[in-house]
Amino acid sequence: MQLRMTNQREMILRELKKSKGHLTADELYERVKKFMPRISLATVYRNLEILSDVNMIRKLEISGRQKRFDSELEDHDHIYCVECHRIENLEISKNQVELPVEDAHGYTITGRRLEVTGVCPRCQKKIAKTKKQ
Amino acid sequence: MQLRMTNQREMILRELKKSKGHLTADELYERVKKFMPRISLATVYRNLEILSDVNMIRKLEISGRQKRFDSELEDHDHIYCVECHRIENLEISKNQVELPVEDAHGYTITGRRLEVTGVCPRCQKKIAKTKKQ
DNA sequence: TTCTCTGCAAATAATTTGCACCCAT
DNA sequence: ATGGGTGCAAATTATTTGCAGAGAA
Numbered sequence: 001m002q003l004r005m006t007n008q009r010e011m012i013l014r015e016l017k018k019s020k021g022h023l024t025a026d027e028l029y030e031r032v033k034k035f036m037p038r039i040s041l042a043t044v045y046r047n048l049e050i051l052s053d054v055n056m057i058r059k060l061e062i063s064g065r066q067k068r069f070d071s072e073l074e075d076h077d078h079i080y081c082v083e084c085h086r087i088e089n090l091e092i093s094k095n096q097v098e099l100p101v102e103d104a105h106g107y108t109i110t111g112r113r114l115e116v117t118g119v120c121p122r123c124q125k126k127i128a129k130t131k132k133q
Numbered sequence: 134m135q136l137r138m139t140n141q142r143e144m145i146l147r148e149l150k151k152s153k154g155h156l157t158a159d160e161l162y163e164r165v166k167k168f169m170p171r172i173s174l175a176t177v178y179r180n181l182e183i184l185s186d187v188n189m190i191r192k193l194e195i196s197g198r199q200k201r202f203d204s205e206l207e208d209h210d211h212i213y214c215v216e217c218h219r220i221e222n223l224e225i226s227k228n229q230v231e232l233p234v235e236d237a238h239g240y241t242i243t244g245r246r247l248e249v250t251g252v253c254p255r256c257q258k259k260i261a262k263t264k265k266q
Numbered sequence: 267t268t269c270t271c272t273g274c275a276a277a278t279a280a281t282t283t284g285c286a287c288c289c290a291t
Numbered sequence: 292a293t294g295g296g297t298g299c300a301a302a303t304t305a306t307t308t309g310c311a312g313a314g315a316a
Contacts, residue, residue, distance in 0.1 A: 004270055004315050025306080040273045045306060047271095062194070065281085066305065079240055088238055105221055107212055107251035114247050118240035137290050137295060158281080173298045178281060180296090198306085199280065 003054065008032075008039055012047045013071070016057060021070040022078075022087040028069070062087065062115050077114040083123035090116060136187065141165075141172055145180045146204070149190060154203040155211075155220045161202070195220065195248050210247040216256035223249060 015031045016023060023031075029044045048069050052059040058070040062078060064085055077090040119127070148164045149156060156164075162177045181202050185192040191203040195211060197218055210223040252260070 002270075002316080006271060006315070008272070038273075042274080042307075043272060049307095061197070064194070079237060079242075081240070082243060090237070104212060104223070104249065104251065106254035106257075107214070107249070108257060109212075109249055109251040110215060111250045112247065113250065114245065116237065116240070116242055117244045117246065118237065118242040121239035124239075124241060135291080135295070139290070139296060141297070171298070175282075175299080176297060182282095 003050070008036065008043050009047050009051070011036055011039075012044060013051065013056065016069060017071040019071075021072050021089070022060070022068050024066040024068055026066075060087075061113075077116065079116040079118060081120040081123055082117050083119050083126070086120055086122075088120075090114075136183070141169065141176050142180050142184070144169055144172075145177060146184065146189065149202060150204040152204075154205050154222070155193070155201050157199040157201055159199075193220075194246070210249065212249040212251060214253040214256055215250050216252055216259070219253055219255075221253075223247075 011032050012028060015035075016028060019028075019031070025045050025048055026041065028048070029039070029041045032039055032044065048057065048059070051057045052069065055073065058073060060068040060070055060078070062068065062080060064080075068087065072089065079088050079090045080086075144165050145161060148168075149161060152161075152164070158178050158181055159174065161181070162172070162174045165172055165177065181190065181192070184190045185202065188206065191206060193201040193203055193211070195201065195213060197213075201220065205222065212221050212223045213219075
């Protein structure tokens with residue numbers, strides 16, 4: 001199966017990179033639609049699936065009901081705001097997370113995913129304000 | 134809001150505990166239905182939501198499209214088979230994962246979720262067999 | 267020209283909700 | 292008896308798919 005670089009695919013890739021990652025399919029759809037008003041959400045879904053299959057982008061399976069996509073391919077972890085659902089990258093040196101190779105129930109380990117949850121600075125301020133009132 | 138321990142709620146809780154965790158709402162529904170044929174899937178969903186709100190069970194947001202629920206409240210991590218989507222518990226001593234308190238982008242950290250991905254022993258065997266043929 | 271890709275609409279999957287009745291407290 | 296809980300069906304949300312025509316190689 002030969003991949004073709006269509007205008008739609010190129011635009012989707014460009015907008016995902018521009019956003020610095022972590023968009024859902026429909027968020028990306030809204031952005032791309034500004035430049036290509038006739039593009040369909042199905043095209044966005046199909047392309048995100050294909051592009052992550054060929055490792056041009058990364059599919060994140062993290063908190064929240066929708067899948068998110070990341071244009072950053074380097075290994076990194078994420079921090080997730082439980083208030084506003086924002087997701088940001090986290091650079092953790094790899095040796096800070098030791099994988100339990102022996103007690104992995106016999107699994108062949110292929111990767112790991114670390115997600116830290118918390119409250120982002122913006123939401124901390126919002127909460128502080130609410131309490132004052 | 135006062136919680137009531139209905140037969141349905143009790144049964145859901147019991148079957149989840151019996152299964153040792155990690156069931157989806159519809160898997161649990163199938164099990165509970167054996168004892169209560171008239172229970173509805175909506176009741177299972179509603180109860181899982183309520184029970185995790187009051188911390189009697191835990192909602193897992195991990196790989197796969199469906200949410201899973203865990204009767205084990207103790208902190209632990211998970212290992213996920215990318216072939217058969219099985220999920221198992223992983224006991225990792227807490228000091229093996231150091232949280233990046235300083236470089237957490239100003240977040241107040243409330244928790245962390247570590248998911249290791251791999252291939253379970255059963256699937257390793259299956260794959261080995263397929264290759265031989 | 268060829269075969270992948272696209273837009274559209276319809277289908278599916280997972281979950282949630284409105285409503286009238288039920289039952290635990 | 293009161294108000295949370297239930298079953299049922301319909302609604303929502305997220306995602307996928309069939310199909311006929313479009314366009315990249």
